[in-house]
Amino acid sequence: MTATAASAPRLDEQICFALYSASRALTARYRELLAPLGVTYPQYLVLMVLWERDAITVSELGERLQLDSGTLSPLIRRLESAGLVIRTRRSDDERAVEVTLSPAGAALQERSAGIPDQICAATGFDLEHIAALQSQVTELAAQVRGSR
Amino acid sequence: MTATAASAPRLDEQICFALYSASRALTARYRELLAPLGVTYPQYLVLMVLWERDAITVSELGERLQLDSGTLSPLIRRLESAGLVIRTRRSDDERAVEVTLSPAGAALQERSAGIPDQICAATGFDLEHIAALQSQVTELAAQVRGSR
DNA sequence: TACTATCAGATTGTGCACAATTTAATTGGG
DNA sequence: CCCAATTAAATTGTGCACAATCTGATAGTA
Numbered sequence: 001m002t003a004t005a006a007s008a009p010r011l012d013e014q015i016c017f018a019l020y021s022a023s024r025a026l027t028a029r030y031r032e033l034l035a036p037l038g039v040t041y042p043q044y045l046v047l048m049v050l051w052e053r054d055a056i057t058v059s060e061l062g063e064r065l066q067l068d069s070g071t072l073s074p075l076i077r078r079l080e081s082a083g084l085v086i087r088t089r090r091s092d093d094e095r096a097v098e099v100t101l102s103p104a105g106a107a108l109q110e111r112s113a114g115i116p117d118q119i120c121a122a123t124g125f126d127l128e129h130i131a132a133l134q135s136q137v138t139e140l141a142a143q144v145r146g147s148r
Numbered sequence: 149m150t151a152t153a154a155s156a157p158r159l160d161e162q163i164c165f166a167l168y169s170a171s172r173a174l175t176a177r178y179r180e181l182l183a184p185l186g187v188t189y190p191q192y193l194v195l196m197v198l199w200e201r202d203a204i205t206v207s208e209l210g211e212r213l214q215l216d217s218g219t220l221s222p223l224i225r226r227l228e229s230a231g232l233v234i235r236t237r238r239s240d241d242e243r244a245v246e247v248t249l250s251p252a253g254a255a256l257q258e259r260s261a262g263i264p265d266q267i268c269a270a271t272g273f274d275l276e277h278i279a280a281l282q283s284q285v286t287e288l289a290a291q292v293r294g295s296r
Numbered sequence: 297t298a299c300t301a302t303c304a305g306a307t308t309g310t311g312c313a314c315a316a317t318t319t320a321a322t323t324g325g326g
Numbered sequence: 327c328c329c330a331a332t333t334a335a336a337t338t339g340t341g342c343a344c345a346a347t348c349t350g351a352t353a354g355t356a
Contacts (some may be wrong), residue, residue, distance in 0.1 A: 009318065010196075010200065012262065013269075013279070013282065014282070015174070015267075015271070015278050015281060015282045016171070016174040016175065016178060016189075016218070016227065016267060016288045016320075017193065018281075018282045018285040019167055019170050019171040019285060020171045020174075020176060020290055021169050021213075021214055021286075021289050022171075022285045022286070022289035022292070023164070023167040023168045023170075023171040024214065024343075024344095025289040025293050026163070026164040026167060026168075026289075026292055027164065027168065027213070027290045028342095028344090029185070029292055029295070029296070030164060031344090032296075040310095040311065040312080040320090041164075041168075041312095042311080042312060042313090043155075043311095043318095045159065045165065047161060048158075048159050052158065054334080055334095057334080058334075058335065059219050059333090059334060059335080064159065065159075065169075065230040065310095066169055066172065066173070067313075067314090068313080068315090069334075069335050069336065069337095070312065070313075070315075070335095070337080070338090071313050071314070072335090073177075073335060073336050073337080074311080074312085074336090074337095077310080077336095078311080084266070093322075093333095093334085094318070094320080094321055094322085094334095095319075095321045095322070095333065095334040095335070096333095096334060096335085097334075097335065097336095098175070098205070104308060116162065119163075119164060120163075121295075122287075122291070122292050122295040122296075123194065123288050123291050123292055123295075124253065125288060125291070127255070130163050131161075133163060133166075133281075133285070133288070134161065134162070134163045134166045134285055136281055137163075137166040137167060137170045137281070137285070138166045138170070140170055140271050140272075140273060140281065141169050141173040141252070143168035143176075143271050143272040144170070144173045144174055144177055144271055145173050146179070146273065146339095147269075147270040148177070148180075148270075172313075172314095176314090176315095179314090188340095188341065188342080189342095190341080190342060190343090191341095197331050205304080205305095206305065206306095207303090207304060207305080210315095215342095215343075215344090216343080216344065216345090217304075217305050217306065217307095218305095218306085218307080218308090218341065218343075218344055218345075218346090219344070220305090221305060221307080222306090222308050222341080223341080223342075224331085225306095226341080241303095241304085241351075241352075242304095242306060242350080242351055242352085243303065243304040243350075243352070244303095244305085244351095244352050245304075245305065245306095278321070294304075297347075297356100298356090299327090299355085299356085300353100300354085300355080300356100301329085301352100301353080301354080301355100302351100302352080302353100302354090303350100303351080303352075303353090304350090304351080305348100305349085305350090305351105306347100306348080306349075306350100307346100307347080307348070307349100308345100308346080308347075309342085309345090309346085309347105309351095310343100310344090310345090310350095311342105311344095311355100312341105312344105312347100312350100313337100313340100313341085313342080313343105313344080313348100314339100314340090314341095315333090315338100315340090315348100316338080316339085317336100317337080317339100318335100318336080318337070319334100319335085319336075320334090320335090320337090321330080321332100321333080321334080321335105322331100322333070322340075323330100323331080323332070324329100324330090324331080324332090324336095324342090325328100325329090325330090325331100326327100326328090326329090326330105
């Protein structure tokens with residue numbers, strides 16, 4: 001015997017695989033819903049942040065989404081190519097790039113308004129259950145980030 | 149007004165973002181723990197499946213991990229280059245490729261045995277809480293996959 | 297036997313993630 | 327004022343994910 005059954009890491013028991021797999025399953029669902037709008041799920045996340053608060057820098061976006069410039073720079077460039085956002089150097093600090101919604105980018109908020117409900121429906125969970133799960137998962141992520 | 153506050157999709161409220169973010173946070177933790185072993189988290193997942201049941205085809209791996217050949221083919225080739233697995237065409241069906249652990253791949257099971265506990269510790273959650281969360285997240289993923 | 301359909305992997309192309317490095321602007325200290 | 331340190335993005339390189347396509351092997355059927 002190499003290891004006892006109890007200590008062997010089984011795939012089904014690992015919270016990380018569950019999160020990884022669920023995240024990909026949900027993202028796949030978003031992919032279908034977002035395809036008509038011509039944006040990917042990470043691009044949609046950036047747009048959501050901008051819909052909450054427009055004219056935000058790349059690093060502020062990065063803090064919000066926990067993504068670095070290596071991911072965001074090309075992603076935002078694609079959003080700009082698609083005509084959804086505008087990138088401008090901030091005049092008081094030429095290092096910072098401010099990302100602003102174009103009219104087309106702002107208009108996408110309306111067109112995507114039904115998506116969250118469709119996602120909720122796809123989970124088959126009621127709203128309270130989703131909210132409870134969401135807060136626990138968020139707390140777990142915060143713990144893991146803070147544990148290093 | 150463009151939309152009511154209630155209908156506006158807020159990032160913090162979205163289960164998908166919570167899962168996506170938590171998955172990345174946990175994977176980052178795995179990355180540190182797996183670095184000494186020279187494997188990535190997806191590669192570790194493949195090895196875990198093989199530790200459970202060796203000599204499995206690429207498509208069976210794909211079913212288990214919900215990944216397609218576009219992801220697995222190059223990943224398994226890297227595992228083979230690293231000397232951790234061996235790829236052999238099945239003699240009774242030359243289409244199928246069987247993935248088998250090399251001695252080095254099998255040996256990694258011992259060396260990685262402490263990782264799950266370290267991950268649990270990083271979450272700060274007790275085992276029952278993790279298990280409860282894990283089963284809910286898994287069920288949610290199954291629902292989402294089945295809803296199309 | 298040919299002919300078609302199906303199936304298993306591999307390949308191609310796009311878009312994330314992320315580590316590491318680079319470039320340019322700003323800040324702080326002497 | 328000058329220069330080192332810091333900061334914000336961008337760039338480079340690697341490795342997933344995944345859609346779409348391709349190649350070759352197998353199965354089924356007239």
